Amino acid sequence: MVAAGSGQRFGGPKQYSSLGGRRVIDWAVHAAREASDGVVVVVPAADAEREGGVAGGASRSESVRNGLARVPADADIVCVHDGARPFADAELFRRVIEAVAAGADAAVPGVPIADTVKVVDDAGTVRSTPTRDTVRAVQTPQAFRADVLRAAHAAGAEGTDDAVLVEQAGGTVLVVDGDVRNRKITEPSDLEWARRQVAAQGSSEEGAMHARSRVGQGFDIHRFSDDPERQLVLGGVVFEGERGLHGHSDADAIAHAVTDAILGAAGLGDIGEHFPDTDERWRGANSLDLLRHAAALVRDAGFAVGNVDCSVVCEAPRLAPHRQQMQALLSDAAGGPVTVKGRRAEGLGALGRREGIACWAVAVIHPTTHGSDGHGGTQ
Secondary structure, three states, rough: OOOOOOOOOOOOOOOHHOOOOOEHHHHHHHHHHHHHHOOOOOOOOOHEEEEEEEOOOOHHHHHHHHHOOOOOOOOOOEEEOEOOOOOEEHHHHHHHHHHOOOOOOOOOOEEEOOOOEEEEEEOOOOOOOOOHOOOOEEEEOOEEEHHHHHHHHOOOOOOHHHHHHHOOOOOOOEEEEOOOOOOOOOOHHHHHHHHHHHHHHHHHHHHHHHOOOOOEEEEEEEEEEOOOOEEEEEEEEOOOOOOOOOOOOOOOOHHHHHHHHHHOOOOOOOOHOOOOOOOHOOOOHHHHHHHHHHHHHHHHHHHEEEEEEEEEEEOOOOOHHHHHHHHHHHHOOOOOOOEEEEOOOOHHHHHHHHOOOEEEEEEEEEEOOOOEEOOOEEE
């Protein structure tokens, strides 16, 4: 799954744009997972850790090579798909895969072109006019014999798609029927078109996804530390001049509750199982890093974070001046929107006596693949 572009024409990384309650890339990955034994997602290098993917390269072909290096050596057929094509379905994947299984070196989906096509030189002079019945607009997913694709990329060649590299190497490329709905999101108008498609269909696929959405609850509490050098960290933000919380890591109660909530929603246990306070690796750890790791586990289990909402109970400090920064840091680490609300205990109990801080979090996650086994895995 190639999704490493910066989206210069679009005005930003289009693969992360919202479409029917999911990101564009999530739609594309969902279809790929239905049709394959595994998906390698290539994203911008800065996003690789957050997305649990492979860092892309300076060009499309380099990004494909980076992803191809992560494909198991025993794979027989490899598909390459654009993360900005959200409407490719399992049937389209099946057509290209079956064509390669039947003997082609590569198979690509193509759709007829309604307009007359002219071949021109650099000066704009027409050199030829191919007949329309011999011309196709080619899409992805494109399927390849794995050894053929690896050989085509071995020399580091560049191409607008992978099929052209196979053609240049003398391989046989077959065109199968494409799908006019399999439109690539390139301009903002393409995204608006895609959103209309989802709305017009009543989004039956989206409805099925939400029917299997899952909810998790997280909780964390820390007492204030007696160590005057201990910093107070909440939601990834350091509160200067405030008493720190006691804990094995940085004791960020909000990040811990969010981590606990998303792990629980995916059926992956709790934060203590993954980051025990008996493990020296986590001593003094940045809790946002723990949240990023948990979010990657959730994605690997076939889910995407829909949203997380937190209620933080503390008499002091005031959270409001830092709320926007906390929400931004937590959302980035979780891979989905996180909201934070501050609450006072009105002087009641240990929290009311300012002995510590507690946080409750509720997370909603959505499956990015069919076949959830009820324990966060996929069948």
